[in-house]
Amino acid sequence: GNSVTQMEGPVTLSEEAFLTINCTYTATGYPSLFWYVQYPGEGLQLLLKATKADDKGSNKGFEATYRKETTSFHLEKGSVQVSDSAVYFCALRLRSNDYKLSFGAGTTVTVRA
């Protein structure tokens, strides 16, 4: 079936550290891939997306590249801030799956000053 696996958290970092959250997917077909962020007490916000192989999504200093050969969409940020503390979700969406957005389990990131 179609699924997303992302690295387990929690992840705790110091400010200005480099952040990587691994995400791999299994899909029958060519999904669109997304990263969503959920700040404490809020709903989910789209952080970035990529719709085909080798596309790079970027937003707010975060980047992720759609790697078809490794079925991956790892999220990276070069220098995190305290305000980046949140839960990050990798997700895929596939036409053959009724366009349903399927999420990974989420990774909690805490950035300390």
Next chain:
Amino acid sequence: DTAVSQTPKYLVTQMGNDKSIKCEQNLGHDTMYWYKQDSKKFLKIMFSYNNKELIINETVPNRFSPKSPDKAHLNLHINSLELGDSAVYFCASSQVDRYVGYTFGSGTRLTVV
């Protein structure tokens, strides 16, 4: 201004009661969704409506019944509430297009006591 709005934001109720959560979107999207987020932040889709027609109906107890009076509204009614129904429920909307992400509401935290 709010794109996807849910009410109420918090709901505390006793076991056995019946309650409803309302959702409205002003984005002109043709598809709306209900997701359940458990205490470990895991997100699971429950229902989806496209132009008032049910298109996704995951394995959800019959006590949960969605209703879509028009494509801008999707309400969730829950009968005979149980302790295990305690969670955060998110409404979302999108266009049926695999390249597009969803827009989420801010969530309804349901606590059954």
